[in-house]
Amino acid sequence: MRSHLQTLTRTVSVVRTLTGGFRPSPKAITRTMSSNSTGLMFQLKLNPITGNSEWIVIEEELDDASPKPMLATTSYLDMLNDSPRNRVYRTAIDKTVSKQCHVLDIGAGTGLLSMMAARAMGVDDDSSPSKGVVTACESYLPMVKLMKKVLRANDMNSKIRVLNKRSDEVEVGVDVASRADVLVSEILDSELLGEGLIPSLQHAHDKLLVENYKTVPYRATTYGQLVESTYLWELHDLYSNEANVADGIHLVPKGKESILRVKPQQFAMHCDAMGEELRLLSEPFKIFEFDFWKRPDSHGETQVHTKATNNGTVHAVISWWVLQLDEEGNIFYSTSPKWINSPSTNNGLSSMYTGTRDWCDHWKQCVWFTKGKGLPVRKDEDVRMDATHTDISISYKFNAQSQTSEVDHSQDSHLTLSPERIAIYGDNNWRQFMLKAINYALKGKESPLCVIADDSVFLSVAVAHISKSSHIIAMFPGLGDKGRQYLQAVADENGYSMDRIQVINTRKQQLTMNDTHQNKVDLLIAEPFYFGAEGMLPWQGLQFWSKRTMIDSMLAEDVCIMPCKGILKACAMSLPDLWRSRCALENIEGFDHTMVNTTLGACGPSSESPCLPFFIWQCGETQKLSDTYTIMEFDFLKPLSSCHGKAKVEFIEAGVCHGFALWIDWVMDSTNDIVMSTGLDQRYWKQGVKLLAEPLKIGPGICSTVIEAHFDSSSGELSVNNR
Template sequence: MRSHLQTLTRSVSVVRTHTGSSRRPSPKTINNHRMSTNSTGLMFQLKVNPITGNSEWVVIDEQVDDVSPKPMLATTSYLDMLNDSVRNRAYCKAIDKTVSKQCHVLDIGSGTGLLSMMAARAMSVDSSSSSKGMVTACESYLPMVKLMKKVLRANNMNSKIRVFNKRSDELEVGVDVASHADVLVSEILDSELLGEGLIPSLQHAHDKLLVENYRTVPYKATIYGQLVESTYLWELHDLYNHEANVADGIHLVPKGKERILRVKPQQFAMHCDALSEELLLLSEPFKIFEIDFWKRPDSHGETQVHIKATNDGTVHAVISWWVLQLDEEGKIFYSTSPKWINSLSSNIDLSSSDYGTRDWCDHWKQCVWFTKGKGLPVCKDEDICMDATHTDISISYEFNAQSQRSEVDHNDLSTQDSHITLSPERIAIYGDNHWRVSMLKAINYALKGKESPLCVITDDSVFLSVAVAHVSKSSHVIAMFPGLGDKGSQYLQAVADENGYSMDRVQVINTRKQQLTMNDTHQNKVDLLIAEPFYFGAEGMLPWQGLQFWSKRTMLDSMLAEDVSIMPCKGILKACAMSLPDLWRSRRALENIEGFDHTMVNTTLGACGPSSESPCLPFFIWQCGEIQKLSDTYTIMEFDFLKPLSSCQGKAKIEFTEEGLCHGFALWIDWIMDSTNEIVMSTGPDQRYWKQGVKLLAEPLKVGPGRCSTVIEAHFDSSSGELSVNNR
């Protein structure tokens, strides 16, 4: 699945965790790491220092099992997937039905080898037998291959399954394997279904690796959709119309340049059940595409879907999910549908099929496609025509309504080279009136009493760059844009006229420079050093990624004026105790999965359990299923940005205020924007636009007022940029 990374055009795999995203969040892949192999066959991991933004290549040694893949694999969702008992049971039953005799089974994207072991058991493969029964497992991600071999040895399956550290398109019949495979088992699926290269993988397997009348598990997948109205979903993409409701004089997306700041035209994975009370459903579920695993799929497909509106409203989004039919008979199913969907399809008789209600899990979510602009107004019983298109890795939608086409597609061609693609949450933040008012208040406070100030923006905030130039007509602005680079410079130039500044007051420093010098500032000291902080490309990471600002501030220490204003001036690490039963269950230690021992993977995957420790992981708390706060908010430690970067530590005794089971702690940073501590930008659980860090307990703890307490300790290492959190 996630680790297979089978997009055939890739030579270097860029992989991320949880929401992150290279093209979209890929639940089983790795956070902010890049993998590459050189001519000697060695594999390297590109690791990014969270405080400096610098990278270094680290060799992954295939021969030494204990050389730690732990930091990478602990931040993947393999654990979440393996804890999905409904998925595991469905695959097991389908494999038992399909692999009914000894044959050659090919497992693409093998992970821990679970499906391979199911297939081997179904055949009762005996290595001493002269029969042709065999299982070929291919897995391209080396750390996962090493872990799989441990699992196979522990289950006495290592002699029954041949493992290849390759993508399936690198396997050759007659070279790697002796014969074409009779059965294909795979799970290279993401929330959108196609994003992990399912179609190219099936095409290559059909052409090169499988017999003519092969069988597959799964058998086919059907993609369904539903039209919804949602103010929240609208705010995640339509900055132009959202900004029109804000009267601060700043125009991040001026008229005629509506797409200069935008989200990618793609589907976004999201736990839509968390929004169910805010959604107005505007249609019944409808079928979009069917992908057959048992025959060669097409790379391109188009269909026109006719939908009847069930309510008056505005279509802000298409929510989609898929239903997996795992067996040829149509008795075994798995669905990623939201909970408000009561049935898979009118064509499926659930009374005679094997379909389990899915628990909350993070490796597969629903998908959201944003409707352009303000959305599509519809009336009850109106017929709506929607065009759906799929490529070999993605699905897109277009409504055949004139009101949809005229609003955004007339963009000024001059913005094509200067547009910036941001995450939906970042788009929503930039349109949020309260956030903008607070930021402008902090800027005005920092500028107070300064004439012709030199202002340096150390992060990738286009809002701050435009706002300072707009508010202070005598300022000189230097934007460092470490992630946006030239795109940021082109953007500032494109919106200058509408925001009342000229580019002779605004400068973007070459992002390849390690540090500003006095030559860059024409020998002037920095009067105002600011950030949100926001670093392009670090969205979805742990909240203390923003401490990169402290490193930038320290590098510029000798260039700061005596009365310099620094914004934010302080960061405060906060925490509160949480009941997170769904999240904890998805990250709990593994034992027996459909008869196969997986205890040996717990430490490497960062499971919650007595013999392994769960790391801090980034999650949108509000999307984590059932949640409850069990304590007040506590300060763990403070980061003083008025002083140079330094290691620090802190702790707090957490007293519980509510009855319940404590599964862990939410952690975040409150950014103190002014020296009076009045302007606070919180990234806590009450805020939807930021991910929090989650530290899960080894075992849930029964708590209540006055019943017990716990201590959280945190240590920040300024040399590595790592923040460790422990509780006792």
């Protein structure tokens, strides 16, 4: 599963590396390190204000009193609340583990599948290899500790052997007495392969399993469908969108179309939320089939043939997978979009492949963008597509699509950004908004020294293009030298010389007067945008306040600071699907999980739900229950400081309040005329969500609530509470 990002936690830099199986769990987003000699465990934390990381000591035991940031922001809770998933696994395990044997669980998590297996074969306390044994393999240490609590609470701790290792580190004769007869696992992401499914199965087949072993699940099949969607096109084709903008800025000049792009990969998205913006151009088609019961290949290719069902332009391939959990083919789980589940639109797929499921965030559909403006097709035209899989990903190529002519550039000058960032940079309204703010900031300034305090290549190019006499220092804390190489590569097309642009050393903690040749800073600006923080909470952008504070003594008396203010906004929301996926756990298929609620940050009377980042518009059923309220303001004209604020929120709609959506509006000018919102109407930015401990039914006698926020400038934490 793709895991949520918390403001104080640094994501593992390589998400698609190989933990429970061959992976340091993408379900868990913190990087941890343990020391066997000292008994200590460390966690890598990122201060969202300074941008600096440090290893801190965390509690050895996950007791109820210790902080749980490393697990509260993962997808484990969402996954455990997926009742259809739990049900099909229980049914398949009961059916497959029909006698006492050795069961291996790779990527065991809380131990749910291990407990199902132990119960299915009646393992007792004096189990031996000849009777029955379950080995639970989980490499993520905090989860191992939590699993042991779950096992003890369910009287399973003596029935299941827990290994704190990656599956490829397990040795028969050392860690386990014998090879396993049955493999149970759930090492799947939205793309299917991204959590190291293939390498895990290969190693298990070669080293850990008997011949003719059984497995749950039994097989997985990926399906796809061709779609037309202007929204999806805008998420990747910056060149074509920029060609429709007449502002003179060329982020992707002709002949350099790939210099600023999204990574060529599948992106997990809630496609149901796009609704009528998607136009289907084909029936669903089968792509790959992966059998868990035999050794998979690391590489595979297939050619897909499908007929276009309408005239149009193929902007993307939407894909999903169907999991067959039993050998007979009676138990299935599908990540298909809802239009596949509709009886009237199942497009000939067997009904067993189109079962409904609840909204969940841990498994979505995937989107693969076609090149450029897309592939034009006519109804009944045969469309051929080559599909390729590696050991961790699946990619596509259309035979009929003409290849965009591009000059071969050094890979060093290429920048890969998120689809949402590409769409923002290609949006005409956003660009006009930012150019208006830049012109406002430059007004009356001749030969200004401008510091770009974030990773915005747009601001860097725009200022250099507009102000021919300016000198620019780009801090680029995330892009670093990649940003410098990019600016150099597009300089000629944007009419500036690199003599006027300086990218400071990214390892440099403090900008000094030596960097500015003893000149004061006339203009300090940011979007704000920080590379690598796109999926984090909205107030990650407050890093700009820290940058401004660090160079306070270097600012000119008439310095223009943009943005000059940040406003924390909130709106009461009905979020039934999101709340259900994050609510407190009780009994899961007969096993008590109440002891994990506090650790996993569940919504409930005995646990506190953290603020988490979500695209609200992709969160299933949603409804605004109040107007928008200002909670507090951050004054960037003054140095960084702690602050707090609160607001009385009046409900204007009847319903059930599950929590609050929070975001920041960035005020770019001192007259408050130029305000960039990241709120509910802006689909390219994630909002923060603070869920209530218990849903609040809005009715007679309940017409308002109070929301309060505290910002700690030393840690960068922003805490939100309601009463």
